[in-house]
Structure formats: C-alpha cells, structure tokens
Amino acid sequence: MKPKTIALAMLAIFPLVATASDNEIRSLREELQRMRADYERRIDALEKRLAAAEAPAAVSLPPPVAIPPAAAAPGSASGFNPEISLTLQGQAKSMQDIPERSISGYWPAAGDHSGEKRGFSVDQTELGFAASIDPLFRGTARFAVVDNQIDVEEAHFSTLGLGNGLALKGGRFRSEIGYINVQHPHEWDFADAPLMSKALFGAEGYRQDGLQLKWVAPTELFLQFGAEIGRGDRYPGTDRNGTGPGAGAVFAKLGGDVGTSHAWEAGVSYLATRAADRPAHAQDTDPAGPNQVEAQFSGRSRAWIADFVWKWAPDGNARDRSFKLQGEAFRRSEDGTLACSSGVAGSPCLGATGVLALGDYQTRQSGGYLQGVWQFVPHWRVGARYDWLSPGTKHYDEAIVFAALDPAGSLFSTYRPKRSSLMLDWSPSEYSRLRLQYARDTAMADVTDNQVTLQYIMSMGAHGAHKF
Amino acid sequence: MRINSRLLVGGVLAVLAAPALAALNIFATVPEWAALAQEIGGDRVKVFAATHALQDPHRIEAKPSLIARARSADLVVATGAELEVGWLPLVLRESGNARIQPGRPGHFEAARLVVMLEVPARLDRADGDVHAEGNPHIQTDPRNILKVAEALASRMAELDAANAAAFRDGLKAFAQRWQANLARWEKAAAPLKGQPVVVQHKSLTYLLHWLGLREVATLEPRPGVEASAGQLGELLQRVRKQPPRLVLRAAYEAPRAAEWFAGEAKVPLVILPFTVGGDEAARDLTTLFDDTVARLLQGLK
Numbered sequence: 001m002k003p004k005t006i007a008l009a010m011l012a013i014f015p016l017v018a019t020a021s022d023n024e025i026r027s028l029r030e031e032l033q034r035m036r037a038d039y040e041r042r043i044d045a046l047e048k049r050l051a052a053a054e055a056p057a058a059v060s061l062p063p064p065v066a067i068p069p070a071a072a073a074p075g076s077a078s079g080f081n082p083e084i085s086l087t088l089q090g091q092a093k094s095m096q097d098i099p100e101r102s103i104s105g106y107w108p109a110a111g112d113h114s115g116e117k118r119g120f121s122v123d124q125t126e127l128g129f130a131a132s133i134d135p136l137f138r139g140t141a142r143f144a145v146v147d148n149q150i151d152v153e154e155a156h157f158s159t160l161g162l163g164n165g166l167a168l169k170g171g172r173f174r175s176e177i178g179y180i181n182v183q184h185p186h187e188w189d190f191a192d193a194p195l196m197s198k199a200l201f202g203a204e205g206y207r208q209d210g211l212q213l214k215w216v217a218p219t220e221l222f223l224q225f226g227a228e229i230g231r232g233d234r235y236p237g238t239d240r241n242g243t244g245p246g247a248g249a250v251f252a253k254l255g256g257d258v259g260t261s262h263a264w265e266a267g268v269s270y271l272a273t274r275a276a277d278r279p280a281h282a283q284d285t286d287p288a289g290p291n292q293v294e295a296q297f298s299g300r301s302r303a304w305i306a307d308f309v310w311k312w313a314p315d316g317n318a319r320d321r322s323f324k325l326q327g328e329a330f331r332r333s334e335d336g337t338l339a340c341s342s343g344v345a346g347s348p349c350l351g352a353t354g355v356l357a358l359g360d361y362q363t364r365q366s367g368g369y370l371q372g373v374w375q376f377v378p379h380w381r382v383g384a385r386y387d388w389l390s391p392g393t394k395h396y397d398e399a400i401v402f403a404a405l406d407p408a409g410s411l412f413s414t415y416r417p418k419r420s421s422l423m424l425d426w427s428p429s430e431y432s433r434l435r436l437q438y439a440r441d442t443a444m445a446d447v448t449d450n451q452v453t454l455q456y457i458m459s460m461g462a463h464g465a466h467k468f
Numbered sequence: 469m470r471i472n473s474r475l476l477v478g479g480v481l482a483v484l485a486a487p488a489l490a491a492l493n494i495f496a497t498v499p500e501w502a503a504l505a506q507e508i509g510g511d512r513v514k515v516f517a518a519t520h521a522l523q524d525p526h527r528i529e530a531k532p533s534l535i536a537r538a539r540s541a542d543l544v545v546a547t548g549a550e551l552e553v554g555w556l557p558l559v560l561r562e563s564g565n566a567r568i569q570p571g572r573p574g575h576f577e578a579a580r581l582v583v584m585l586e587v588p589a590r591l592d593r594a595d596g597d598v599h600a601e602g603n604p605h606i607q608t609d610p611r612n613i614l615k616v617a618e619a620l621a622s623r624m625a626e627l628d629a630a631n632a633a634a635f636r637d638g639l640k641a642f643a644q645r646w647q648a649n650l651a652r653w654e655k656a657a658a659p660l661k662g663q664p665v666v667v668q669h670k671s672l673t674y675l676l677h678w679l680g681l682r683e684v685a686t687l688e689p690r691p692g693v694e695a696s697a698g699q700l701g702e703l704l705q706r707v708r709k710q711p712p713r714l715v716l717r718a719a720y721e722a723p724r725a726a727e728w729f730a731g732e733a734k735v736p737l738v739i740l741p742f743t744v745g746g747d748e749a750a751r752d753l754t755t756l757f758d759d760t761v762a763r764l765l766q767g768l769k
Contacts, residue, residue, distance in 0.1 A: 222532030255532025
C-alpha cells in the first residue's frame with residue numbers, strides 16, 4: 001500500500017485527526033516524509049547492489065549501502081532511555097607520604113581527598129544520565145562511584161522552555177561561581193584541582209542543593225546573570241538544619257569573540273554562607289603534652305571570585321593547534337567566633353562543657369591560579385599552571401586563643417602556599433586522554449613535595465558537549 | 469578620557485534593540501544553510517552563520533558568542549544527524565530560548581529531509597567517528613539542497629506569516645535557478661562518471677554519489693582518525709595496480725596526508741570547497757557547485 005493511501009485511511013478512521021493542530025499535521029507530514037525516505041533508501045540500496053553486481057571487480061571498498069540504523073528503533077520503549085555516560089579515571093602518583101595534608105594558614109575543607117593516594121589508584125568512576133523529561137524539563141544525574149560509596153554529584157532538573165533567556169535549575173548541581181567550579185574532574189586540564197578551589201571549597205568544588213536562575217541578555221555580546229540559593233551545608237558553610245536557604249550566590253559573565261581566532265569569557269561571582277561549629281584539627285597547649293583537639297569556627301563566610309578564560313585557535317579551528325589561558329582569583333572574608341573542644345582531661349579546651357569559647361575570629365584571605373594549555377600538534381597538549389595563596393590577615397585575641405591552642409598550628413601560619421605544575425597529555429580521540437603531570441607542591445610549610453602523576457580519563461557512551 | 473554619556477546610552481540601547489528588528493532571525497550552524505536561508509529569505513531575514521568553511525564542523529565549541537546569538541534567534545537551521553552534537557545541544561540549553569529547542573517549530577534539521585547514506589550497521593566507537601543516523605555531510609549533493617530548501621521555506625513561512633508569500637516566491641525563484649543549474653552541472657560533469665577517486669575523509673560521499681564517482685579508498689583508516697605513515701604506505705600499495713584518477717580533500721581538512729598520498733601515487737590532488745566560503749570562488753551556493761565541478765574536471769585533465 002502506498003504511504004499516501006495509508007495516511008488517507010488513517011484520516012478517515014480517526015476523526016480526531018481532522019481537528020489536528022498544526023503540530024499534528026507537521027508530525028504526520030514528517031511521518032510521510034520518513035516513510036517516503038525509507039522507500040527511496042531501499043530502492044537506492046537495491047539500485048546500488050545492482051550497479052555493484054554489474055561493475056567490474058576493482059580494489060574498491062564496498063559501495064555505500066544504506067542499512068537501517070542500528071540505534072533503537074523509534075516506537076520501542078527503550079528509545080526513551082536516557083543518555084548514559086560512564087567515565088573511567090585513575091592514576092599512578094608519586095609523592096611524599098604526608099599523613100594529613102593541609103594548606104598552611106587555611107582552614108581545612110572537609111570532604112574526601114580523591115587523587116591524593118600514593119601509587120596506583122582508581123579515582124571516582126562517573127556515571128551520568130540525562131534526558132528530556134517532557135517538553136518542559138530536562139533531567140540530569142551524575143554519580144561518582146568510589147569504593148563502598150556512591151556520591152550523588154549532581155541530580156537536578158532544568159527548564160527547557162522558560163523563554164526570554166531564562167533558565168531555572170533545581171536539585172543538586174555544581175555551582176556556576178567562578179570558571180572551573182562547574183567542571184567535572186574529567187574536564188580539567190590538570191590532574192588535580194587548583195589550590196584555590198581546594199582552599200575555598202575542598203577538592204570536590206562547591207555544589208548547591210537548591211535552585212538556580214540564569215538569564216542571558218538579548219545582546220550580541222554574551223551577557224549572563226545568575227543567582228543560586230541552596231542548603232549551604234558544604235564547606236565553607238555547614239549544615240545548620242534551617243528551613244530557609246543556607247547559602248546564596250550571584251554571578252555575572254561576559255563573553256564574545258575577537259575576530260575568527262579568539263574567544264573569551266570573564267566573570268565575577270559572590271558566595272555568601274554561614275558555618276556553625278565548623279571543625280578543624282588543632283593541638284592544644286596542655287602542659288602535660290599536646291592533645292589533638294577540634295577548633296571550631298562559627299560565623300559568616302563570603303567569597304568573591306573573578307575569572308577569565310581566553311582561547312585561541314587559528315581560524316577558529318582547534319584541530320591542529322590551539323591555546324587556552326585561564327585564570328581565577330578570589331578574596332574570602334570570614335567573620336565570627338572561634339572555639340575549641342576536647343574530651344581529654346587536662347586539655348584547656350575541655351572547659352566546663354567540653355567546649356571553650358575563644359572570642360572573635362576574622363580572616364581576609366586571597367589567592368588564585370593562572371594556567372595555559374598549548375595544543376602544539378593534533379592530539380598533544382602541554383600546560384603550565386601556577387597556584388598561589390596569601391595567608392591574608394587574621395584578627396583574634398592572641399592571649400585568649402594561644403592560651404588554649406598551639407600557635408605553631410597550621411591554622412595560624414603566615415606561610416605563603418604555592419604550587420607549580422607542568423603537564424603533557426595525549427588524546428587519541430575526544431573520548432580518551434592520557435596525562436603526565438609534574439607538580440612542585442609547597443602548599444604546606446616546610447614541605448617541598450615533588451609530585452608525578454600519570455593519569456587516564458576514558459569516556460564511554462553518550463558524551464555531551466562540554467561548556468566553553 | 470571623557471566619555472560622551474549620550475553616545476554611550478545610545479550605543480547600549482542600539483545593542484539592546486538590535487535583535488528586536490522585525491526580520492526573521494535565523495541561526496544557521498554551518499555556512500551552507502546560512503546561504504540557503506538567505507537565498508529564500510532575501511532581505512526579510514537576518515542570518516547568522518555559527519561556523520565558517522575552514523572550521524572542522526565536528527570540532528566546534530559552545531562559545532559564549534554562539535549562546536548570545538542563539539538567545540535571540542527565531543529559527544535554528546542545523547544539519548542534524550549528530551554533526552553538531554558536540555556543541556549545539558549545550559548552546560540551545562544555555563540560550564534560554566524556548567522557540568529553538570528540539571521539537572519546536574524554531575528548530576529545523578536538514579538531515580531529516582534527505583536519504584542518508586552510510587548509516588552504520590553497528591555502533592561501536594572502535595570504528596571511529598561514526599554517526600548513528602548516517603553520514604551528515606549531506607550538502608555536497610545539490611539535489612539535497614533543493615529538498616532542504618522546500619522544507620526550510622515552508623518552515624520560515626510558518627514562523628513568519630507576514631512574509632510567507634515572499635518566502636514562497638524566494639523558494640520558487642531559487643528552485644527554478646537550481647533546476648537549471650543542476651542540469652548544467654550534471655551535463656558538464658558527465659566525464660566524471662565512474663572515475664575512481666581516493667578521498668581523505670567521508671566528507672564527500674554525497675558528492676561522489678551524485679556525480680557517480682567511484683570511491684576506491686579513504687585515507688582515514690576510520691572516520692575522524694588520521695592515517696599513520698604505515699597505513700598510508702599500505703594503501704598506496706593497494707591502489708598501485710589500479711591507480712585512482714583523483715585524490716580529493718575538503719578545504720577544511722588537514723592537508724598533509726592527501727598531499728603526500730597524491731604526490732606518491734602521482735595522482736592530481738583536488739581540494740574542494742566543501743561549503744560556501746571554502747575557497748574564494750565559492751561565494752554562494754551556486755558558485756560552490758560551479759567551482760566544485762570545475763575543479764573536478766580540471767583534475768581529470
């Protein structure tokens with residue numbers, strides 16, 4: 001039966017179709033078009049087979065024969081399955097054996113220290129799902145699987161059709177403050193996060209459990225504003241079990257092209273959150289010998305981040321050669337009170353209740369990183385990165401604080417943490433990457449750690465586009 | 469430095485007001501669809517081409533400038549078949565523009581309208597850069613351009629009813645010229661029929677199919693994977709007995725492999741513009757195929 005006849009028959013059977021909206025008419029037309037295309041393709045294939053049979057044998061490869069697609073046929077329920085991606089990441093690392101790594105002068109961010117194992121190790125295996133939910137929403141979930149643990153990295157919905165440049169996201173997502181924070185570890189140009197990210201948010205970066213609203217201005221220059229509110233339970237905040245938002249962030253981004261070879265983006269972001277009894281390891285001044293105690297910060301934490309990225313590729317063609325320069329800088333202010341707590345008899349931190357208040361505590365700290373990555377031939381890139389942090393200023397009553405806590409502790413250090421890294425990576429395709437990295441890490445006072453990392457990153461399945 | 473504040477305010481207003489102009493705002497992912505939309509729409513459309521002819525269409529990034537352009541577009545004209553999979557979905561989502569999302573009238577995919585070639589029988593990335601829906605470089609067959617033009621014109625008319633008649637006239641004029649061109653090109657290209665050629669990448673499949681050229685080998689061992697010196701050498705041995713008449717490469721593709729192979733095999737290398745703007749002669753769709761056919765014939769001499 002001819003497709004047209006089928007369509008006519010359908011029209012006759014279903015009176016509903018007679019009142020079909022434009023959409024339905026279009027989908028019918030498309031269906032017709034597809035059927036027609038299908039017939040044409042089969043005829044085409046037959047003609048080609050005929051031609052191939054007639055043609056004299058040559059060194060030729062088989063002629064292009066159209067075969068029905070191998071993908072799930074539309075109509076089967078599995079066609080609606082989300083896009084699935086799986087990223088394998090692991091490394092071999094040589095570095096000094098330091099039991100508790102920290103950044104001198106900086107409050108230690110909680111959380112795991114992935115990629116900080118010596119020797120061979122498997123990093124998180126990232127499993128991602130994404131699909132349209134309905135015409136209004138799209139859903140995304142990413143799980144980081146590590147030994148005995150599944151970490152929900154992202155689990156959010158986002159709107160598809162709010163229009164007017166607006167997009168709303170809800171659930172758990174990587175905050176878009178700064179530039180690198182939104183990237184997953186497999187997108188980084190180096191095997192580890194910048195020192196700045198580790199100091200500000202911990203190695204995993206800042207995630208929100210909350211809402212994000214973004215707006216793109218209707219201008220030819222890219223101009224975007226965004227605001228986020230969230231639970232605020234992650235470092236530098238703590239979970240405070242409140243009913244309102246525990247963290248808020250705003251950001252603005254500006255970007256564009258210069259000629260056909262250059263593209264850039266720059267932004268400023270602000271994050272405000274609060275911490276209650278945020279812990280850090282410290283040592284007390286017990287005359288009988290120092291005890292491990294817990295220092296606690298309670299108060300406001302606010303951070304400003306400025307970021308920029310500039311990319312060059314000859315004629316906008318990054319296949320052969322390209323260059324990427326990226327930098328971020330931050331300033332963080334924390335205003336609140338310090339306390340210490342211990343359960344050890346004789347510790348000055350024991351106090352009457354196991355907690356000793358140490359008065360007001362205020363810090364102003366800053367730092368940043370600058371990195372460049374140069375693709376010198378197809379598939380090969382070299383990169384250099386420099387990280388620096390300033391101890392900044394800290395205000396507290398030394399008489400009170402040092403009566404209980406050891407002034408030589410990392411928290412009170414005025415050391416300037418630094419790190420220099422060099423990397424070389426090879427990506428035979430866009431789905432695989434092998435990387436060699438050397439870093440001279442002087443983030444801890446009195447330690448010069450020469451680190452060598454050999455890393456692999458492999459992606460399977462659907463691999464969506466990366467952000468600029 | 470003193471800044472004239474009136475000029476500044478005026479400038480900002482002008483920038484803000486620019487996308488609000490009445491013309492249908494079209495965002496084309498590749499130059500060929502930009503040129504086609506312009507042919508149909510004339511001065512009643514404002515066309516932006518996201519990429520140019522010397523960029524590898526498989527390796528485009530979701531640049532901020534593209535998101536800004538997509539934000540105000542009324543219609544996105546893409547090839548589809550995963551050609552733009554590395555950047556367009558992200559640009560569409562980031563744009564916050566509901567009109568151009570997949571499935572909406574403002575989202576047009578050309579590959580849905582033509583018969584796809586080289587649809588893979590199996591999907592495995594060990595086979596290289598394969599596209600599940602088939603070879604996406606459909607624009608190298610001018611007959612496909614006409615099919616796309618018809619659907620594009622009706623989509624444009626649907627989105628901009630006020631200019632529907634103008635778009636229909638634009639299509640009619642284009643189709644007439646194109647039919648005449650097709651006859652002319654096919655007549656001129658008759659000597660090419662059946663000629664054996666070697667191509668660099670599977671970017672010219674539709675062109676070969678149209679002109680009846682016979683692809684005897686591809687320099688890339690797998691799509692998107694460059695050949696090693698050893699693989700090229702082997703290929704050279706294979707074609708020695710029955711040498712191809714031409715080695716073909718698209719303007720955007722890396723030159724080395726094709727140059728070396730053509731030199732060693734002593735076969736003329738023909739660099740084809742591939743899309744509008746691929747060389748100086750290919751200024752629009754008509755001159756694109758004028759130049760393509762002329763270069764192929766020149767190579768045969």
